[in-house]
Amino acid sequence: MKALLENPFFVLDVPWDAPRATVEREAQKLLGMLELGFAAAQTYNTPLGPQPRTNELVRAAVAALRDPNTRVQAEFWAAHAGPMQAPATSAATTAEAEPAPRRPATPMLLQQLGWAARGAK
16 A cells, blocks of 8 residues: 555656656655645645645655665556546546556566566566
């Protein structure tokens, strides 16, 4: 559950294949928004529903994505997670919402996790 609830890509609201510069920039932006008390920065969406975002959670997320091993694990969970569940505002809005498209896993990620096709090195 923690792999989905506190996934660094979800916390920072960046795609699982975001470059490091984008991750760093988004973390700084979110920390500033949280410091100023912006409502848009207070929560983030996960496949299990919205979660509260804190300064500590943002700092931990960016630190996790700096480590290559932790990043690969986070990429796997973010790439294969179900659609994001936004906060339900009304029945009409929820019924009209379409699930987010899944991004295909990269061959390099699959190979690093030991899921590459036979014969692929």
